[in-house]
Amino acid sequence: MRPPFLYPLFALPLSINGVGEKYAKLLQNLGIFKIVDLLWHLPYAVNNRRRLHSLREFKSGEINTLAVTVVDHIAPKSRKQPYVVLAQDTEQHELAIVFFKVYPESIKKNFPIGATKIVSGKAEFFNGRWQMSHPDFAVDIENSWQIPETEPVYGLTAGITNKFICRLMYHALKAVPEMPEWLEPNFQKTHQLPDFRTALEQVHHPSSASVLAPESPAHTRLAYDELLANQLALALVREKVKKQAGRKIAGNGLLRRQIIDKLPFKLTSAQEKVLKEIFADQSSENRMLRLLQGDVGSGKTIVALLTMLNAVECGAQAAIMAPTEILAKQHFDTIAPMLENIGLKAALLTGRVKGKARTQLLQELKNGKINILIGTHALFVEDVTFKDLACVIIDEQHRFGVHQRLNLSDKGNRADVLVMTATPIPRTLILTAFGDMDYSKIDQLPEGRKPVDTRVMPLTKIDEIIPALSRKIEAGERIYWVCPLVEESEKLDLAAAENRFEILQKTFGNLVGLVHGKMKDKEKDQIMERFKQGEIKLLVATTVIEVGVNVPEATVMIIEHAERFGLAQLHQLRGRVKRGFKPATCILLYGYPLGETSRARLDIMRKTEDGFLIAEEDLRLRGGGEILGTRQSGTEQFCLAQMPEHQNLLYTAHKDAAMIVTQDPNLLTQRGQALRNLLYLFERDDAVKTYLAG
């Protein structure tokens, strides 16, 4: 599919002479797997090697370049001492060129006394004279061209030198073909943007640091290209989904009525409002593509269920997909009994369902016996076929890619798609991760929820909270105790959690349980079940996922080393004790030293429970860099575009993409053809393959 003239860009670095397996591996540490990834590896600074006239112009600690005459050699007296070549500039100021662990012979050969050499490297003024250790360059006058005047400085990894990257870049740039312009001519003109190839040349051969600034024409051009590829791919996806005629899903409401009548609560007006929006989408001729946002505990599950039942009332099937097995199981445990009550069938499909059970499940799915399928990404697997899937719900979608989302809807018969998220997502993120979906928000928590009493205290006060926990347990309440998991040292964390577990056991005996990521699923389930049933009253957990379970009796959340968690995580965790109607407590224990930002973050947790406010504050504290639990909220990782510096470009790209898709939905015009290359360049092949006709 990819046009052959782009093949060289997608070759492996191995295809470059002198790059063996070892270097190819090392490059991967920098995210460089293909030639094109090299091009996206922008330098972050520029070395200036323009020749100076005398040592007086040297700047200590910086790279300096100068022609000097060799006057003497001082051989080391011991192995530890360096070999020193003494040289002078034209004003007889002295420069010591210093070498450690070298063969004197080679130095003598390269620096004969009386010779003039141009040396370039970091120089330091030290003990009253200038010295340069291991110059980056030392060449004869006639070879001065070998020293670049300016040189890009790249992010490196152990074993990879800057020179090496520069050499590879030379090959990578050569592999960039001439391509027809895909930018809108007026836009390009107004912003004076160079063409794609020139822009790459400029950033990889920066004449000065200003070329690397986000607002430079070259950087702007590249960032815009990347953002446009992102936005165009999303716009094409959306266009395809929307265009496919949907089907009118408007059931008689009987099943929904039965469920609502049996609920132990009344729907909030916020839930009613979003349901109205969703039902309107479902009943229209178009396919629904809607994002439903609601804070933790706002009651998204029942909204999802009623949405699915609308499809079931029309004789069709529905599916809901969760990001983890535990969350899928939780949905199943909530939904299955409710359905059974009204004579319907739900089934759970995760990677763990195997063999005969799976075969039977697939059979029942195919013949329509199963009305609602609940599961993880195991739902995508090819052999999963529905009789008539009309509604797809994706919960906590931020962990899935766009591609996966649509994959599932492709299993359907013009299925509607509802994506649910608890993470408040700023507009920038909605745009980069979803394009513009329709959007509903549950902006109200069920009544009767009491605010969580959130306290922030140092770890040293642990002993004081133990008696309070005893009282809670005696009163029949349940407690989560979360220990942090730092990826780099999973072992240590596990040890810490086990240690905590043992300590708590001394007080609470077998009322304490421990659940962690290294456990077998079965074991985990058993512990969770015992916590739910109340055999375990205090649950120590290493990972946050394990506590994604709905246990209304849980009223206390203790988070050890809360300063190590992101605000989003803390907010989600605290949400776990807001399920019931008893007042809940959240204790955030911090370790020393506590930085200013960490302190501010914990303070926000103490002051508010509003997810949106927390998200905004988080954004502010992180200075726009890593937005609220980036990993969780599904930000695209951009290589060339920088947020928030290029945020305005994002909005422009968004508009541009919308216009392109309206005017040339199959990218057939001259610009459209050029844009196809752009999509290939940024590996949005899917968008071309799947969403363009012909």
Ligand code: ADP
């Ligand atoms: P989330 O939006 O976090 O997925 P859930 O759907 O899990 O929230 O709901 C959290 C809890 O609130 C559940 O125990 C659910 O039964 C309850 N709940 C949902 N809607 C209401 C309501 N309108 N009134 C009272 N409780 C509700």
Ligand code: MG
């Ligand atoms: Mg939920």
